[in-house]
Amino acid sequence: MLLLFGINTNNLVCFNTTHKFALLKIILNNMKVKILLPLLSCFMLLMGAASFAQTGTIRGTVSLSNDEIADNISVTLKGTKIGTVTDAQGNYEIKNIRPGNYTLKASVVGFSPKEEIITVTAGKELLVNFTLITTSEALTEVFVKGNANKYTKAESQYVSRMSVKNLENSQVYNVVTKELIKDQLVTNQDEALKNVPGLYQLWAATNRAGDGASWYSLRGFTTQSLVRNGLAGKVNSNTDAVNLERIEVIKGPSATLFGNVVSSYGGLINRVTKKPFETFAGEVSYQNGSYGFNRLTADVNTPINDDNTALFRLNAAFGNANTFQDFGYSKSFFVAPSFSYKVNDKLTISIDAEIGNQDNSGMPLIYFGAAPSQLGISNAKDLDINFKRSFLGDEFVMNTKTLNVFAQALYQMSEKWTSQTVFSSSSNKATGLQTWFYLLPNQQLSRNAWDANGRDNAIEFQQNFNGDFNIGSMRNRFLVGGDIYYGSNNLVFKNIKNYAAYDVINYTGTAANYYDFNPTNVRNRISGNDNDPYTSNSAVTTYSAYVADAINITERLILSAAVRFDHFENQGSFDPLSGTEAGKFSQNAFSPKFGAVFQILKDQLSVFGNYQNSFKNVGFASANEGGSLVLKQFDPERANQFEFGVKANAFQNKLSATISYYNIKVKDIVTSDPSLPNASIQNGTQFSKGFELEITANPIPGLNLLVGYAKNDSELNDLRPITAGPENLINYWFSYNLQTTKLKGLGLGFGGNYGDATYVYNAGPTETFELPSYSVVNAALYYDQPKYRVSLKVNNLTDELYFNGYSTINVQAPRTLMGSIAYKF
Template identity: 65%
Template sequence: MKPNFIISLLSLFFVLLSSTTAWAQEKAVIKGQISLSNNDAADNVSVVLKGTKIGTVTDSQGFYEIKNITPGNYTIRISAVGHTTKEENITVNEGESLTRNFIIINNSEQLEEIFVKGNANKYTKSESSYVSKMSIKNLENSQVYSVVTKDLMKDQLVVNQDEALKNVPGLYQLWASTGRVGDGGSFFASRGFITQSLLRNGIAGKITNNVDASNLERLESIKGPSATLFGSLLTSYGGLINRVTKKPYDRFGGEISYQSGSYGLNRLTADVNTSLNDDDTALLRINAAYNNANTFQDYGHTRSYFFAPSFSYKVNDKLTISIDAELSNVDASSMSLIYIPFDATPSSLGLYDAKDIKMNWKRSFTGDEFMMNTKTSNIFAQANYEMSDKWKSQTVLSTSSNQSVGPQTWFYLSGNNQMSRNAWNINGRDNIIEFQQNFNGEFELFGMKHRTLAGGDIYRLESKSGFGYLSGDINNIFKSDYDVVDYSASNANYYNFNPKNVDALFVNGYQYKAITSLTTYSAYAADVINVTDKLIVSAALRFDHFQNDGTFNPAANTKTGNYSQNALSPKFGLVYQIVKDQVSIFGNYQNSFKNVGFTMADVGGTAQLKAFDPEKANQFEGGVKINAFSNKVSATFSYYNIEVKDIVRAGVLANTNIQDGNQTSKGFEAEITANPISGLNFIFGYAFNNSKLNNANANVNGLRPETAGPENLINYWISYSLQTSKFKGLGIGFGGNYADKTFIYNKNVVNATTNATENQTFTLPSYAVVNAAIYYDQPKYRLSIKVNNLTDELYFNGYTTINVQAPRTFMGSVAYKF
């Protein structure tokens, strides 16, 4: 580059900089502090100059500053959800620095999500209209739920949903996302039963990969059988996971961040919000993310794109409509999932614990990237209409489309430090559409206040799945090894197991394709009754008509498993507030069910095709909820007892079933969040679960199921940020998780030598993982550094597989706010 050109370019740069500086000096500044009526500072409050796109939000101490204001007359507007809006006319002179302080008052009549907590507990439970499909406070709700707030996710540099859910007491990840259509989302154990994240803003919102955190406002884990309000297809006996997404607001703002870390992590996110017209009735918010990272093994890679626009339009004072979308494209290689073969036992392998496997866990045992592509396209539309001061209508339409294409690998353990390498090819897609209508109202009857819900929905699923196997033998598709390797030694053929060599074998392997579809028609109603100011009784009932069209095999031209079934699911609750709005005791009865349908049954020693009744789960729970000291302490303590009856289990005759199984799951959960002093926040959770199969098959009768996860789980996170020094905004945080050992094999086995029955187990060892973070948070930027697995603990999760987790990793983030 020529010197004259460089000099000219630098001269132009300094001229522009000088001009900009001179221009800025002519502008004015407005600054001040927003406080709550109890003198606490109010963070994240919107401060705008009405009729313009100029504005900001307050920091954690309630301070705000708006720069570069053209002199003139303005109306400054202070607004926060759940608080009264304030406006004041001001005149701004050239070069002036104007100070304006405000106090805002909580509006107790508004029970939507209150984002403004002030200088209080930022990890606390938020009020939610999704948990009960109506606006009731946590202390009025007889159901237990945990909330992972956006502040907690921000302090922990969370990049995906699975990381965030480690903050939920009693929730244990059994299996990470595989990306497969049908079961691609991560599996979790909750209160002894498997559950997945299948809801978004209270309605179906399936994603078959790991949900990106860039569009998450918060996560809600709703505990216990919850089919009464959400249906059996989206919930489990242990509960459900609902992700709440970011919504547009009435000013220009947002954040752009870049994150980098160990193993090639590069992540870019953007959150941009704007009003589209002068009266702020049309609002748009866009969240997007790009993620590119390797795994900690020699082969393994993920690259993803995520785009989530959200638009809302206030048609008039009564009607508001919104349209949201989640669009993602993920290319990811499968982690090395290791199984105990279905025809093996721990004694036959000589292995009883994951730490007995003498493997270098940083070896993937693949010779290249086995990449699967997953595409998701979810669209949501909602209309909220105020029919009167007491009655509201909510109409929601959700569509979800997922597609998965590509190979996946897995390994089977065998004796003598050996394992087989296997692969299959996935090609499938599913489409889900759900229409839901809710009516919420309030009225008084016999002097008692009623809050009522009446609603219904239609849920339709259509799925096309395809699997390609290495073996051409239909009876041996899962035992078609590519080869067998010694995982403890060097392997000359280590790199032979790669997509090119495997693809050549798929051509002559067995191909399976199936088309399934089902529809559920549902109606439900709920009523929350204030018998007195402190005594609250609730009841709900759901009716489902379940229509399964069966599974169609195009090659065989056959359809199997089609059936229809009806089910009723009741729910009851009781709450008494010992101290009004601070301490309540509660109890609940909840019900859920699972449709079984037609299957071959053992009927009096004869094999017959039979339609089984739905399985039924009933939960009784009681406990205490606390929200005291102006929201500085929030806690829930509960004991539950879940019994599942009529479980379908294997019959005496080969390939038949009988329906008389039983599982009990009892436990205790505790969650505490607190802000004892200014700047100090912590969350602590403990869960104990005792699950047992009763009246089950001999090989599992009386044992803890492998799907139940650990008996004891602990989660915690503590953060502190300086409040008054010149380093205000500098904070540190640390926390982690503890889990008991868990079984991936727990069966009664007949000893071939002694002919005696003995219990054999294969366990994943207990672990204690510690993470730490440091951050510097300012109104316009945030700098963060985090270390995951600080002590470099070797640990695993799983329930049928052995899934090794990442070693110590570092990451850093730079965010610019506007």
């Protein structure tokens, strides 16, 4: 029989539960107030215990048939709103279920759902495990036990656009998981991408319309984050991490499936956003940190109807922060709604959006106004600048607005064929004053600004048909599809007359004119009827078709091939003053791709090789013809990559690794013609080769690690290009959380980044400027419980002065601290 414990003024008394109501009345009438509260608490505990005795519990583990982590899998009781999602180890638990017969369902996008009829008994715990099979494997079930290697999520529906596992894919790609983002207390995309081997940030987002997003170096070439859920999804600011499910960095020339508009020769960055699931859940968090950093986020998911066919999820963030300098701040809000509707067993429709607004007064980029030999220095560490000074007289604010919309209709045509219809729209608008500096001799800076207003838009429509069938004994995963892309830019720049600097300031010692450079004075200098703005109106359209096939010659040998045809139309630059267009042209291009994979150990170890191709439409430029400048249409540049390596996923996914060597050659690059000033010639060749390594592991329960290394050797006309970044890059992160003690959930993280010295100016042996090597260390401490999480993060623990740049010198933040508290429901 259950017992009720109460406390009187002297001792502990035990009461039989059959008398609990009579005793409660006596207590209320006679006991002192100081005794009442403990007794009421005991009464509530009794009632809870009695309620528990009348309900049951279901728990278990969900495993996936491929190598993915079985986290965030929806487990529900059909016909009710009762359910939960699995944790990072694939475990789930549903409590307080009334006795009766139910149908328990486990489901997630991309896998065939599983159902089991169960009986819940009062006071009993029921164990139910599931194994979900990928849609393409529904006819041949494979059991792979769940794992806790939370820093790997190798499988992707976007990289090959086919149901091809990582170990079957000849292409190299890296994934930043949401678990890593959470452990590192990452708040934006730039921070998250520091975990990708070989990816180096050249400069942060400028928020300017047209090309204001962050620039990166990847395998020796520049790239930006232009892809969202596999299609065009550009932003001109540093994207908030609140809506990131993961980030995929796809390596090498990838025009075959993605086209050349959103990818570069080094690769592309694909943001994968959060999707709704079948149970009610959410999280609200608040972060506070150094230099006035404040950020509030919310993630709420709910089914809309009783049968869980209509689902809705909303992610939102609001934040503001200052910089470590005397002027500079940012303020932003970001909202990302997502909706999906399962029309029937064959058709699912989904639509989501990103709505963002950011005011940014960031740190101006420092360019070279003179050659290093004239400056008398060749390394940023020798600059006698106090970088806590902004050299601004007030806040110069650029406002950026973003609206991205993504819609998809996924239709199961048959057991072997699937249709995917996708639409994406990306719109960015930016207005405000933007500043930059030029480094001059005699320890001086020229201060410059323009009024930069504009908008850019991109629309992409894509249709894919996927087949998974056998020809004889050989399995074929087949893709045929096409897309239409349209992008436009409308930009207006109004500079100080004759593109002059506002003023020149001494960057050491006292500067009497320090505060003169402010928005009011700059706007007064820019204004004037005789100061015409520079306008640019351009648009491009591509019509593309592609086909790809991955064929199992044997169970372990997989050959793949793909080809893409692009018809590219550049509408040129439109001059509204004269009503004329200039530089209009069209070109056609084919992009082939080949790959081979042999699995030495089935689903554990494979060797691979690939050939990939890409191109760049150059268009018109001035050329030398008989000693005179003429406008000439140049051929597209061509890039070819050969790569080979090893992929591993062993010990039930507790160890995952990719090792590769690549060699990229780009020919027909347009460079300056030495025989005539302002003329161009198409004779440049760039070589880029290197080695990359990434290892993620979960060697013991609670310990997770990520280690990445990249070495890149690039050469353009016998010089290392400034787009290449450091030759050697290292990234690492280790985390450990206690498993069995009373402090289970307490974790510690430690990691950072290293980069060699890198050129930001390279015109030959006597004309170079370097950014020094750097080693940045970060640490995190967190306590994670089912209902809440408390975290503390320190970035740049050693307070190192370091830089990045792309023909610029951009100082990075000193030591910063951040704390976070999150409530989960």
